[in-house]
Amino acid sequence: MANPTAAMLVIGDEILSGRTRDSNMYTLAGELTRIGITLAEVRVVADDHAAIVAALRALSASFDHVFTSGGIGPTHDDITADAVADAMGASIGHRADAMALLAAHYDRAGLPFNDARQRMARIPEGAVLIDNPVSTAPGFTLRNLHVMAGVPNIFQAMLASLLPKLTGGAPLLSQSLRVNRGEGEIAGPFGDLAADYPALSMGSYPFLQNGAHGTNLVIRGTDAALLNEAMLKLTRMFG
Amino acid sequence: MANPTAAMLVIGDEILSGRTRDSNMYTLAGELTRIGITLAEVRVVADDHAAIVAALRALSASFDHVFTSGGIGPTHDDITADAVADAMGASIGHRADAMALLAAHYDRAGLPFNDARQRMARIPEGAVLIDNPVSTAPGFTLRNLHVMAGVPNIFQAMLASLLPKLTGGAPLLSQSLRVNRGEGEIAGPFGDLAADYPALSMGSYPFLQNGAHGTNLVIRGTDAALLNEAMLKLTRMFG
Numbered sequence: 001m002a003n004p005t006a007a008m009l010v011i012g013d014e015i016l017s018g019r020t021r022d023s024n025m026y027t028l029a030g031e032l033t034r035i036g037i038t039l040a041e042v043r044v045v046a047d048d049h050a051a052i053v054a055a056l057r058a059l060s061a062s063f064d065h066v067f068t069s070g071g072i073g074p075t076h077d078d079i080t081a082d083a084v085a086d087a088m089g090a091s092i093g094h095r096a097d098a099m100a101l102l103a104a105h106y107d108r109a110g111l112p113f114n115d116a117r118q119r120m121a122r123i124p125e126g127a128v129l130i131d132n133p134v135s136t137a138p139g140f141t142l143r144n145l146h147v148m149a150g151v152p153n154i155f156q157a158m159l160a161s162l163l164p165k166l167t168g169g170a171p172l173l174s175q176s177l178r179v180n181r182g183e184g185e186i187a188g189p190f191g192d193l194a195a196d197y198p199a200l201s202m203g204s205y206p207f208l209q210n211g212a213h214g215t216n217l218v219i220r221g222t223d224a225a226l227l228n229e230a231m232l233k234l235t236r237m238f239g
Numbered sequence: 240m241a242n243p244t245a246a247m248l249v250i251g252d253e254i255l256s257g258r259t260r261d262s263n264m265y266t267l268a269g270e271l272t273r274i275g276i277t278l279a280e281v282r283v284v285a286d287d288h289a290a291i292v293a294a295l296r297a298l299s300a301s302f303d304h305v306f307t308s309g310g311i312g313p314t315h316d317d318i319t320a321d322a323v324a325d326a327m328g329a330s331i332g333h334r335a336d337a338m339a340l341l342a343a344h345y346d347r348a349g350l351p352f353n354d355a356r357q358r359m360a361r362i363p364e365g366a367v368l369i370d371n372p373v374s375t376a377p378g379f380t381l382r383n384l385h386v387m388a389g390v391p392n393i394f395q396a397m398l399a400s401l402l403p404k405l406t407g408g409a410p411l412l413s414q415s416l417r418v419n420r421g422e423g424e425i426a427g428p429f430g431d432l433a434a435d436y437p438a439l440s441m442g443s444y445p446f447l448q449n450g451a452h453g454t455n456l457v458i459r460g461t462d463a464a465l466l467n468e469a470m471l472k473l474t475r476m477f478g
Contacts, residue, residue, distance in 0.1 A: 018269030030257030116426030187355030
């Protein structure tokens with residue numbers, strides 16, 4: 001059976017303006033590969049209601065899971081929860097469960113639970129909260145959308161709360177061989193090998209080191225025996 | 240007049256599987272901001288013909304420019320040029336100008352100009368070549384699509400060849416203020432300031448340092464005088 005599919009939506013002007021280097025995509029890609037969910041597409045959009053809604057609708061209709069990062073904090077540019085509600089046709093308000101979590105958190109910290117902080121309790125009706133052990137303000141799952149924070153350590157913590165609840169497939173395995181030859185030299189036989197194994201995905205990634213061309217050849221797949229067999233042929237070919 | 244808009248399409252299984260951390264998005268975002276082209280969306284798709292074609296069609300219809308990275312090397316998984324031709328309804332073959340560049344390059348290097356290397360001369364009819372001072376194999380511009388390599392130093396070199404030929408608008412300027420307060424504390428007045436300056440974009444980016452919450456407040460815009468005015472108010476508010 002094919003693995004479940006996923007997309008990611010990264011939300012934030014700071015990524016598109018080049019202020020911030022996104023790292024959540026790399027984090028999510030590695031984790032999903034490990035648990036056997038195929039990340040098939042990523043989109044990055046600005047803090048723009050219409051752009052977020054359009055992307056959410058397109059991705060949630062096309063993939064089993066959609067993971068978002070960014071835009072769930074207390075400031076005016078945090079508009080993800082409202083966009084999710086709009087995209088899914090859900091109502092949204094200050095949810096009692098999230099209000100209780102946040103009220104207790106700010107009480108412990110001796111900080112006022114003001115309007116801005118209460119904004120982080122705006123969660124669409126029907127959503128299930130995602131635990132945030134770092135700073136309490138929760139993420140949430142609404143149908144196949146998993147909405148998480150953009151701050152990398154909070155994104156990682158929410159992902160750790162969420163992933164054990166999802167059903168993955170066969171983990172995507174990979175093996176690689178480093179050869180001291182340029183891509184143009186290995187492309188012919190490597191392409192023939194790829195054609196012989198349609199169930200595996202083979203990629204070549206060139207590098208230049210001390211003025212010499214080399215290539216990392218990578219074979220990916222979910223069938224360990226088939227992967228080993230192809231890898232053995234690859235090693236005989238170029239090893 | 241509004242600045243030209245752009246999207247980026249990153250092509251490659253290695254990004255979506257978590258093997259490689261993309262850096263071309265960050266490079267492009269910074270360069271476009273500098274020359275006044277607004278990067279509005281980024282997509283990442285696998286080495287999959289249908290997925291690449293669909294993304295190219297959607298993005299080229301919606302934005303002034305589309306920049307792609309990845310999939311233009313000599314191996315079987317390099318399928319970007321054919322996908323571009325398909326998406327734009329152009330024919331594709333081994334172009335004489337690209338063949339001449341590559342033949343001279345491999346002749347100098349004393350390497351055979353084999354089928355795989357000739358594959359890098361497959362360029363759609365009507366495209367203009369983008370110079371590659373690193374490894375010769377050219378990128379190309381077809382209508383509003385700018386097709387470049389995925390290897391970061393080659394992507395950067397192609398971008399340096401291409402950008403002086405594009406007409407930008409007013410550079411996106413930004414100023415930031417670091418405050419030693421959490422987002423929840425500054426959100427109210429910061430949001431009011433943002434509402435007073437609809438021509439500027441204001442964002443807040445929280446951080447935790449030595450156990451204390453702080454926030455970087457960023458104001459972006461193309462009007463330097465307006466930006467300075469808002470920044471002065473921000474500094475009075477929180478400085």
